Each structure stands twice: as C-alpha cells, then as structure tokens.
C-alpha cells in the first residue's frame with residue numbers, strides 16, 4: 099500500500115493536487131464537508147496572468163505565465179481521466195477603457211508589460227468593437243491579450259471530482275478542524291464527526307504520512323505554523339443569462355476600467371451556467387459571504403457601460419466568495435511546520451489560473467523533490483522571519 103496523503107480542502111487547488119498525487123502513486127484522502135463549493139464555485143474563471151498583473155508583482159506574473167502555458171495539457175489530461183470536458187476557453191481577453199484616466203492607466207500597464215518583454219496590442223474603441231460587437235460606444239480604447247484565457251469553473255470542478263474518484267481519491271465529507279503532529283512529524287488530521295458542522299464533536303482522526311492544507315481562506319486556523327498567513331478577501335459576482343432578442347455576449351473575456359473601477363465579464367457556454375459572469379467586488383470583512391445591494395449595483399452599472407446589451411439579460415445569480423489572500427499576493431506553496439506538512443493556499447485572485455503549476459509543485463513536494471524554479475518564490479518560508487518579527491513586536 100502506498101504512502102497516505104490527506105488533502106484538506108476540495109476547491110480547485112485541493113482537487114487538482116489530490117488528483118495529481120493519486121496519479122503519482124499516493125493513497126489520497128480528500129477532506130471537505132462540501133467539495134466544489136466556496137470560492138472555486140463562485141469564481142469568474144479567468145486564466146489571466148497578464149491582465150491581472152501589477153507592477154511589483156513580477157514573481158506572480160512569471161508563475162501565472164508558466165501556469166497558463168501548462169493549462170492546455172492539464173485540461174487534456176483531465177478530459178482523458180474524467181471523460182468530461184474541462185471547460186477551457188481559448189478565445190483570449192480584451193481590456194477596455196472609457197475615460198481618459200482609465201486609458202492612461204491602461205497605457206501604464208502596457209508600458210510596464212513592454213518593459214518586462216511582454217508587449218500587448220493597443221486598440222482603438224472601433225478596433226475593439228470590430229473584435230467584440232457587444233462592446234458599447236463609451237469605450238474609447240483598450241488592449242488585446244490573446245494569451246489570457248478562461249475556464250468555466252463549474253465544468254472544471256465537475257471534471258476534477260470525477261477524475262479524483264477514478265484515480266482512487268477517497269472523499270470524506272467532514273470538516274477538518276486541526277492538523278495533528280507529534281512535535282516533529284505530522285500524524286494526520288482531526289475532523290468533525292459530521293459534514294454539516296465543524297464545531298460539534300470530533301469524529302475519528304484521519305491518520306496520514308503527509309498532509310496538504312489547501313483550504314483556501316480557511317487555511318490559517320488549521321495549524322499554528324499557518325497562523326496569520328492567509329486572510330479572506332470577499333468578492334461578489336453575478337451570472338447573467340441572455341434572453342430572447344438580446345444581443346449576443348462577447349466571445350472573449352472583456353475586462354474594463356470604468357472611472358477607475360475594475361470590472362470583468364467572462365462568457366460561458368455550458369447549459370445552466372449563465373451566459374456571462376460579471377465580477378467582481380473586493381472587500382475585507384472577515385468571513386462574510388453576503389451579497390450586498392451596493393456590490394450588485396456597482397457591478398451592473400459598470401458592466402453595462404462596457405456591454406450595453408446586458409440590460410436585456412436576466413440576472414440569474416449573485417454570489418460572494420472568499421479569495422484566500424496572502425500578505426504579498428503570491429501564493430503559499432511549500433513545506434511548513436512539522437515534517438510532512440505542506441501547504442498550497444493564498445492564491446488570491448488566481449486559484450483557477452495557478453491550479454496546474456500548483457498541482458505539479460505539490461507532487462514534487464510530497465515526493466521530496468525540488469519544485470520548479472518559478473515556484474520557489476511562493477515558499478512559505480519567506481514569511482518565517484517576518485512572522486517572528488511580527489510576533490516579537492506584538
């Protein structure tokens with residue numbers, strides 16, 4: 099019997115890692131009271147390292163570019179193993195700007211990318227409308243970024259769950275409450291006895307040779323070595339469905355700046371998944387997942403400035419998810435705390451994008467092999483010193 103890995107968290111990162119480790123020969127148990135829910139279920143699904151980039155986040159850009167490059171083969175493997183579509187869309191992304199301030203902001207982004215050797219194509223409003231007739235007359239210019247892709251997050255999660263099951267991953271629908279160790283090594287995971295409550299009686303512990311914490315925004319409470327490393331960053335998102343007579347949605351992801359506020363619209367084509375996902379707000383209110391009136395109003399107002407035809411669509415879903423935010427926006431992928439404890443969390447806005455590169459890195463980590471160079475900056479050890487300093491100062 100192979101070595102036993104317990105994976106805590108059934109979102110895109112936990113499922114991708116569990117599936118990949120099972121394929122690599124590990125006996126895997128996945129712990130989640132409600133797999134495929136949470137932030138991964140709510141997500142917009144952009145695979146957008148370039149259009150999500152920010153000056154000062156070059157390590158994250160490199161990691162994202164490596165992962166988007168791996169996405170096609172990740173999707174092909176997943177489709178082969180699950181027998182289902184992976185939901186990858188290869189149409190690319192455009193970015194639109196309305197006023198002169200927004201256009202200046204996009205110029206700054208384009209110049210930054212050119213300095214990094216990643217030039218993007220600048221387009222006039224008319225050129226953007228030629229590519230995407232759904233874009234309205236308020237848009238005066240923008241960018242084309244054909245290598246920023248998208249995935250239907252719900253199609254992807256369905257395929258990952260089936261691939262995990264076919265690869266022999268055992269799913270336990272219970273909430274993990276703590277990673278257990280004997281002072282030197284991990285020994286397993288303590289879990290609630292039932293799926294529907296994490297605060298009731300403990301059930302039997304899950305014993306394991308190695309534990310991967312991939313519990314998104316909930317990761318920090320599971321072991322003292324993870325304390326304070328991840329915080330919840332709320333995002334509200336809408337799903338719109340085209341009604342008879344309404345204009346067709348765009349075929350690409352359309353991102354935009356509207357009077358300085360970012361908004362995006364990602365097309366979908368799977369039945370029942372809506373035709374357009376519009377997102378997303380950003381706020382920090384602890385573990386609050388209520389959708390606010392102001393959030394819905396802002397998203398609809400800004401999206402309609404860019405895509406006026408959506409006024410005739412039905413608003414079929416609103417939801418909020420908790421992005422797992424790290425202190426420097428880079429994820430945490432590596433070993434931490436007692437021997438045998440690994441972490442893959444803190445992916446912030448980029449969980450879907452970074453799933454392939456994270457899953458491959460986790461296989462290397464649990465097999466005690468070096469991770470690819472591009473993943474090294476994500477080692478949680480980077481916070482060991484600053485964590486100690488913060489604790490001393492408090």
Ligand code: GLY
Nearest residue numbers: 333377378447448
């Ligand atoms: N990746 C988009 C978002 O987090 O809203």
